[in-house]
Amino acid sequence: MRNDTPYTPSTAYPFGFLDAYAKREIRRSILKAVALPGYQVPYASREMPMGRGFGTGALQLTLSVVGPDDTLKVIDQGSDDSVNAVNLRRFIRKTCPGIQTTTLTEAATVLQSRHRIPEKPLTEEQICILQVPYPDPLVYVEPTEEKRRTMHGEADYARLWVKLYEDMREFDEITISHRYPTRINGHYVLDPSPIPRYDVPKLNRSRALILFGAGREKKIYAVPPFTKAEPLTFEDVPFRTETFVDADGNRLACRRCGATDSFLDEFTTDTGEKVFQCSDSDYCLSRSQGPASAIYTEARHDA
């Protein structure tokens, strides 16, 4: 309970902004979520000093699990530099005195992310916390929450599969690009947050604990380490991730680091040329300039 120190002189807020009871409640919910892989645990999402939808769910999880000796990485769409990531990181550092921040994936003990799971493999020592706008994959097929809960309880997912069937019928492929419904440990199907299909296999038997926080919808769920995570698909229609190939079928490479094994973002340059670049900025920088160069110093970063 090291991080439950009542008040810190610098901020006049408790360590981690949330009061001790709020953090305990969230931790209890996390334990429940870990015990029931994929199950959406309701919790009392607190008001945060930022709008819901900016990652307040994941932020509450982060604030409840970090201690002063943790090292934190916050990314948004793979980048440590986007406004959302910078603001969240700044807020956490202000309210959690002593905490280190980093952009280096392997240096972090706690990672909060929106839309991506880092390229570098996570380890047992790490917790990855994903920001979730809509936690329930059944919301497309069943508007009533009460019925959805029953469906989850009975693992009644036929109607989700019907959606996949209708996709196949119309487009000859499953067109879901992100938030791909994924079955955890053979029972609950969860919404893995808006990560691309490319990242979904990283959930399967992940070494790191992966936590999901939906602040507006007041839900916490988890994929515990080494747990089976299977994207829903037909037995004869394999799950496919984004391939990033050109018209000739060659794998595209990052224009900066030359990687051919990463998730690429597409840009159009001023000259109208289409270029591709790693979405994970830490991965890209580590490859092109070496790990050391990728570490942000606090001064440089939040000056």
Added chain:
Amino acid sequence: MMRKVLDVKGLSKVYGKGCPYCRDATGPRFDTNICPHCASVVAVHDISFTLYEGEILGVMGESGSGKSTVVKCLYFDETVDGGTAHFFDNHGQYNLFDLFSLNAAQRRWLRYRRFGMVYQNPHMGLNLGISAGGNIAERLLMNDMLIYADIRKRASELLQRTEVPENRMDDLPGHFSGGMQQRVQIAKALATNPPLLFLDEVTTGLDVSVQASILDLIIEIQDQLKTTMIVVTHDLGVIRLLAGRTIVMKNGCIIEAGLTDQILEDPQHAYTQRLVASAL
């Protein structure tokens, strides 16, 4: 040897809070199913019948007689307030209304794999926002058939059997005619080859020629698949063509039960006599 499929005893269903007098103050004797003491509706009171493999039982009555409620209770669309129902399957015996012996998931399993239901209103049985094939796929997916090519094949077979043109398989049933919607509903209900099928006023509101073709289809299914069925209808013609045995309901009670030709040609109860006379 005839095998028992369903054994219903004392099935009762009350809408409203109910009171100790409900059951003694309603029914055909009082010509009402509304309790004068507490205003509850005794929709079904003390219904018992047995069903053997491959037979079609007709449940006949006017609107409000409780006939639809009987099948809705058996299909778990409605909860019951009394009575038992045993369903006999190759795999064993299920005590349908006993919460202690069947949990929600087991009921769902029975509902989606061993029973089929065709409603009067296709909106009840079909999701009109997904294709005809998708509607059938739902049943198969509930049955853990997860191979896309197999699902397509089976859905197409079922639609063929129910005479839905194959090129309509990928169309939304919301755009189909009433008769075709019923065919899709029947195809969906048959998807898992259920041994027991409930048909609730399936031809009501259709053109006479369309009615005839649906009745044909039902007979063919019975001949070929030996599916046991309960056919709920107010139409004596449907009863005559389909049902071997018939129960006649009024105000939530069975007032007469017998062989269908006997019910129609030698009705015993005053109400049935009136009903039959008015239809001829």
Added chain:
Amino acid sequence: MTTSPLLQIEGLSKSFFMHDQQKEIPSAREVSFRVHSKRLTALVGPTGAGKSSILKAIYRTYIPCKGRILYRSAAGKTVDLASADEHTILALRSREIGFVTQFLFALPRQPAIDVVASPLYRRGLSKADGRQKAGALLQRLHIPEHLWGLSPTTFSGGERQRINLARGIIGRPRLLLLDEPTASLDLRTTGDVLEMITELKNEGTGILAIFHDPDLVQRMADAVYQLDRP
């Protein structure tokens, strides 16, 4: 005849109670007779004597008011058709007892050949086998082949009657109830129908028949039971 009868009717009475008129209408009173295998028993009597009612009571389309209808089944059991449960009656109807009336029973769109073969379908015969058997019967009854695929609801009275007969006898019933099977037939087809009835009888079926024509009774019946108005 020394063998025990196929059907033994003891003190059978039937009346109808019309609730709206609060009136009882008698139809048959204290009727007793026997039907043997390999024999044709004819019921004769004036209109209103309850001939058809007795056939229907045996088939249980009518519920007998009094008396017993003892039927010796293929399994060697004696069943009282007056009181047997409905499933027993349905089982006997599908396998042992046939009923041919003047009124056609057919589904609206069903082709004649399937109408005839449907008792066989109910017994699990395939469509091909059923149709083959039905076709042979229709041929013998001189129903032109181009009619086989059409619904008999459009047929002439005589054609319908032959369809009815074919349907009634295709399952080779042990007991056959015939209600004026030749009422609307011409001379030639009447001959065909009688020939088939005789054939069935010789193969072992016990037949209980009503004929509209006294000459036919003379010609066909091995035994005659006279009924009077109740």
